[in-house]
Amino acid sequence: MIGVQRELKQAGKPYRSFEILNLGKYERQYFVGIDPTLPEEQRKAQTLQREEHYLTLILSAYKAERIFQLSPFHGKKGSTVVLVGPIDAPVTLAQVNEAIDACRKNKISKADILGFEFEMGLVPAIQDEARQKGVTLSLKYIPKDVFDRRAIERNQVKFYDVAYVDIMPKVQGKTVQLHLKDFGVFYRQDDLDSLGESLKDGGSKVTIDGGQVVKISKDKSGVVSREILTKKWTDWIDYWAVDFDYESRKEIITILEDGEERQVWTGNYIFENEWQSFRTKSERRLELMSGKYDYPEKGKYKVAVKVIDIFGNDTTKVVEVKI
16 A cells, blocks of 8 residues: 555655554453443443453463462463453553562463553563573463454464564764664464474474474474574564654543543554555565654654564564754
């Protein structure tokens, strides 16, 4: 769609804008029966009623069992404890640290934290910190497929690990460019040893292990081999975009309170796509240096970079630039 816009613009022809609408926190509230237009007290009461249904739903999709005696965790998957993040807010650093402390207190070595959104900048620093404390920590996105009963029944729901983005602003006068330096993922789908054993002689399967797409093959004599298909970190990226003045547009919503509507700021900002580089079927090259952006005046600005990987997962990083 962006390519069509560019072609029309270059040809001097009119074109329409479009929006990308994600399954946001307000839509997720509706999915589990929480009406965000209710007064706050009623909304809290309804939230408590639905919380158990929500936790059961997520843990069922994750193939984990519900537990009650090990706060702040909600479930367990084998020897790994599982914490489910809130439905309408990002998982915060404080929540992650609480989980790490609980693991150390209870001598637990593995924890998975599931969330629709995560506070920016958690990965990979918090995982390195947890590892130093003896805890193997995984942060995983809850996919919107958890609300599709058929997807759960068909075992099609995949929880992908949170990725990290490394960017470097290059400032010259009032002009800035963004250099995309690195993108890291920690995805894992199958246990490679058991997968190799389950293959028929002469068979193969493509899977994900340690942040790499891997092809596992078994020849006719039963020898198993593996081939890494992702040769470099850029192979994981489908699309990336930049908002050069991220805090210029606040997210405003309308709520109903005491029978009257009023507008409130959610505390978040709207990402405006001001530059992007993306792959097509015919053009696989990805630009790693953004276009130049000129600021109207000197000052400090927040720049946001959004990366969409080949599975459609969204990772955002915000940095401050001084002009």
